[in-house]
Amino acid sequence: RKEVEQDPGPFNVPEGATVAFNCTYSNSASQSFFWYRQDCRKEPKLLMSVYSSGNEDGRFTAQLNRASQYISLLIRDSKLSDSATYLCVVNLIGGYNKLIFGAGTRLAVHP
Amino acid sequence: GAGVSQSPSNKVTEKGKDVELRCDPISGHTALYWYRQRLGQGLEFLIYFQGNSAPDKSGLPSDRFSAERTGESVSTLTIQRTQQEDSAVYLCASSLGGASTDTQYFGPGTRLTVL
Numbered sequence: 001r002k003e004v005e006q007d008p009g010p011f012n013v014p015e016g017a018t019v020a021f022n023c024t025y026s027n028s029a030s031q032s033f034f035w036y037r038q039d040c041r042k043e044p045k046l047l048m049s050v051y052s053s054g055n056e057d058g059r060f061t062a063q064l065n066r067a068s069q070y071i072s073l074l075i076r077d078s079k080l081s082d083s084a085t086y087l088c089v090v091n092l093i094g095g096y097n098k099l100i101f102g103a104g105t106r107l108a109v110h111p
Numbered sequence: 112g113a114g115v116s117q118s119p120s121n122k123v124t125e126k127g128k129d130v131e132l133r134c135d136p137i138s139g140h141t142a143l144y145w146y147r148q149r150l151g152q153g154l155e156f157l158i159y160f161q162g163n164s165a166p167d168k169s170g171l172p173s174d175r176f177s178a179e180r181t182g183e184s185v186s187t188l189t190i191q192r193t194q195q196e197d198s199a200v201y202l203c204a205s206s207l208g209g210a211s212t213d214t215q216y217f218g219p220g221t222r223l224t225v226l
Contacts, residue, residue, distance in 0.1 A: 004153070043202060043217035043218060043220055044202075044217050046214050046215075097142065097206060097213055097215065099156065101146075101153035101155075103151070103152050
């Protein structure tokens, strides 16, 4: 079983739609959680951290359920510029910032 | 300020040749990471450097892979006797320190193609 699993998509949605991505992780000792965004043939960039209480950044909302080992990302009012691959990332407990990446979920927003 | 830079941006090599990939981290960042990303896959951790501490090499897939870092500056990833399965994008990242709160900033990657 992969340490971080995501639905690969693609999710094809019209502009203005709300879309949700899910992610599960296998190691219950995981400590920190993130969503990264990766544009085609570009490097990943941090989108947002995910906190236990849930957090929001503009149109983006991240949720964490430690009991179910489940992370989600909600994008409201999708824009064409949101088209990218969204990577779910987990940091294992163990002394340093060792990130474990999911394979990513591809989002395509169309006019 | 300048971000993480990597060179070359693309490398095509023949099976069996050695290749060397370079990473220049953000100035002042003590932690440096190498990852590999195969087509359509997530990033695989390869190696981690933190200051003058011994590196964590636990992600290196075989003894054909090695990496060095001089102090808190440039790092090189070397792949000896390349194989076709080594074809991937090799990404370098740096962070201010090694704490989980320190954001990793990625370079643009080196796309390696082994023929």
